Amino acid sequence: MVKHALRLVVLAYLLFLLILPVGLIAWRTFKDGPGPFLDALSTPSALHAFQVTFVVAGWAVVLNTAFGVPAALLLARHRFPGRRLLNALIDVPLAVSPVVVGLALILVYGAFSPAGGWLESHGVQIIFSTPGMVLATVFVCLPLVVRAIVPVLEEMGDEQEQAARTLGAGGWQTFRRITLPAIRSALGYGIVLSLARALGEYGAVAVVSGRVVDETQTLTLFVEERFENFDVQASYAAALSLAALAVVSLLATRLLRPEDGK
């Protein structure tokens, strides 16, 4: 029967592309029990990589949310010249190669550029340092919060907000008491997506960080560096931690996704 044939083809495709590879790495990591896994992750380099990763991802998510919420309000609630352009520009990072992102930031904020040189002379180092990595991560996550919120804002319309205004609420009160509760789960969805993307970013961070072990090495860079240096156990352990974070965020997005969450 056609139905069963289709099901079989799909299952085989997903088995060899998705399920087997991910399952195999989990098995390889844990085949000698959890001991080696924990050992590999408790070396100073690994711990440092965890720390760098969370610092960079945390800052990126904060900045991205601080930009994303007002930008979404602008797009959904305001008409102004250049609105379509802003709308289009927000999606641009989706189509830019992470390596190009890194190159772009180096060209502007690197020590040999005018802006980067000026900042460096004032003691601010962007490239090969945390700010550059944060910038790169913000770049790749940029659309995620905006795109999560805008549809919900449009769906809810502005009548409730207008009603709040007629009842005497100010701009901030209206936002906090009416708008924010309505977009809460969508905002959570966007933040989780951003966080997952930020924790896992590799290409852009690889370019701007300089990949200095124990200094600017994030977990994804750690995975690659350990693998290249034949420390497969550490590489697998870090990769599996990242995969676990990915699965957790996946489950979280399922719970928060606007259309299912209500």
Add this chain to the structure above:
Amino acid sequence: MNEATVKEKPVAAGAGRSLLSGRGGTALGVGMATVFLSAVVLIPLAAVVWKGASQGPGGFWDAITAPDAWAALKLTVGASLVVALVNLVMGTLIAWVLVRDSFPGKGVLDLLIDLPFALPTIVAGLVLLTLYGTDSPVGVTLVYTRAAVVVALLFVTLPFVVRTVQPVLLELDREMEQAAASLGAGPSTIFRRIILPNLIPAMLTGTALAFARAVAEFGSVVLISGNVPFKTQVAAVHVFGRIESDDTAAAAAISTALLVLSLLILLAIDLLGRWGARRG
């Protein structure tokens, strides 16, 4: 992932009734958004194009047609086309099975489809390398071949077509199919004449998204492709090498080529979206 663009919806005149209220609020908001976007996205990307063009059109052309760069670009576009086509077929098939079929474990499978979006690309590469590396447990060694590049790209682009086609298929009016059946159409005719035409805009949009992602991909390819120039080195990896060897001018030129390609695809997706909306 939410790739939808903002729909035009009328808003009452003088509509600034949110956090950024009033005309002044709009201006302030637009100003801040512009500054932020400029600092993070626009100026850096402009710098890439500027740097790429700094040696004139001749220099730009020489940089992207340097034998190794040209080979990398050709491989990238070629592999991405293959990946887009496979996604067009397999993505639609997966969406079909997820919507119309039912079997134990379907819910988990549906959840797993998003894993490539959530999994860091370097982890994706490592995972594939474990299965298709030199000591492949399934006896398929792809590492350092072009096939490996294609497999890595297939992995990271898996969700695009599935997730664009699935909602359309879910919302497809089953009564259209029943109406066609009562008018004498058999199952294959119904698929060809009723279902497929309604899915095509979503299928093409998903395919274009997958193509755009494949062209830009870096992390998942790094480990498994071996980055052999003229053979398995894709454009993003090539650019990375140029940056590492401080040849930023050439890196910027090739990046500009990639950027132009990406923008063309974004434009195509936008047009496809409008086409779909016009018929919907």
Add this chain to the structure above:
Amino acid sequence: MAIEIRDVNKSFGEAAVLRDVSVDIASGSLTALLGPSGGGKSTLLRVVAGLERPDSGRVMISGRDATRLPPQRRGVGFVFQHYAAFKHLTVFENVAFGLKIRKRPKAEIRRRVGELLDLVHLDRFAARYPAQLSGGQRQRMALARALAVDPEVLLLDEPFGALDAQVRRELRTWLRRLHDEVHVTTVFVTHDQEEAIEVADTIVVLADGAVQQAGTPGDVYDNPASPFVMRFLGPVTELGGRLLRPHDVEISGEPGPGTTPAVVTRVVRLGFEVRVEFRVRESGDEHDAWAQLTREAAGRLPAGPGGGIHVRPALRAATVPAGHARPAPQHGPDVPDRVST
């Protein structure tokens, strides 16, 4: 008979939707399947179309056993409540669909579709997409599409259910006229008794998955087989333990044979009709009832609000005992041919 439905049963899970349903539908008739929502009428229509398979029982279409036939081979035209328009095809292509499937010559398709679009007054919209049509236009397109393949029977599932009241009334009259022109055996599902009475020449009342009564609109209205049918077909009031139509209540100032004393509580003028509400005292029991009078009759009303009157059912009034769920004996000049099982 165009359609013979015999002992059809159908359940969805635990819920029995059709229970031993048998209905005959005469060739060339325009039949309404009338009933409350959830009564099984749409399911019965879908069983006839082959869109649902009955658990047991048989469906014959034009004398042929169609029970096991797929919808493609039943020769039925089906019109859906929400039109089921092919969104990606123009109006012309929608109507031409069935003919293209049958590989008819291009010229014939063009001629036939042209005729049908004329018939449904959509000739000027042939090149439009369904999204560019109004609800009523889409429904007429769906009708033309179903008629294009010369179906032996035309089935319409709540055809006007999604339209607003004004368009509904227009399309109702139009469907009646269309049927007089085309003569194809037509069955439509509706929950609106006014629609059924106005359009159909036969009404089958379905409730709780069973046929309650079948007959001409006049039969079903004047000789309801049960309190349920009586209540469903029109307004009712209660007098002397029986249900009757409010326009069958006679009011006089003096007591007479069979009258009951009552006190007028309210008189409401609703344009051409007058609604008289009163309180009846009978055998120690008191309850409210009402009568529907013409303005002329209301002018002869013996008393205003607060005044005493005497009421009784009119001669030949259709009545059924109140408060019994079972079909009751008939009270009327003739007994309707019942298919109820």
